[in-house]
Amino acid sequence: MKRKQFLLSSLLAIPAIALSKNKFQNNPDAGKEPFVVNAGQSRFGDTIKFLGVHHNDLKISSKDTNGQLSVFEYTGLAKVGPSLHMHLYQDEIFSVLEGEYRFVVGADTHYLKAGQTIFLPRNIPHTWIQLTDKGKLIYFLQPAGKMEEFFTLMNSLKERPSPEELEKFHTAHGMKLMGPSLSL
Structure with a gap:
């Protein structure tokens, strides 16, 4: 358990360092109160699920x-x-907390296990697949963009969108759909 806490604390320090070196530090809203988000919960108490099953907690x-x-x-x-x-x-930035994953980034394939982190620069096509029955990732988007809104929209859909709708949703949220998901 101590290793997991150390990894999470270390990962959270990376974006904090990046943020400390930009205009954000001079922003009058920067003095917000600290907060804690408990395990298994999302920042604002909502439940967002990837493909209707997998928790994707903000x-x-x-x-x-x-x-x-x-x-x-x-x-x-x-x-x-x-x-x-x-x-x-x-x-x-993705960090694996539990399980194993295969990431494809551009022409490269990477296999990651618990404790490993991968950096995915913007404008490079990428995807991943979980290789184990259960897995857990912490991931960061910097800058945030419209990903929270994208996940909320996808979670609200009652049926699978058409390929044209999916393309439109990605474009509206700063992404480009490049191809199918990986398979085992």
């Missing part, structure tokens, strides 16, 4: 950071992952 909102950062905790219960896509304006 831990730090773009509202907390003036759009500079969003942090999510993903708990996967099956061997799935997102479609191949590209973020036009955000870098992503």
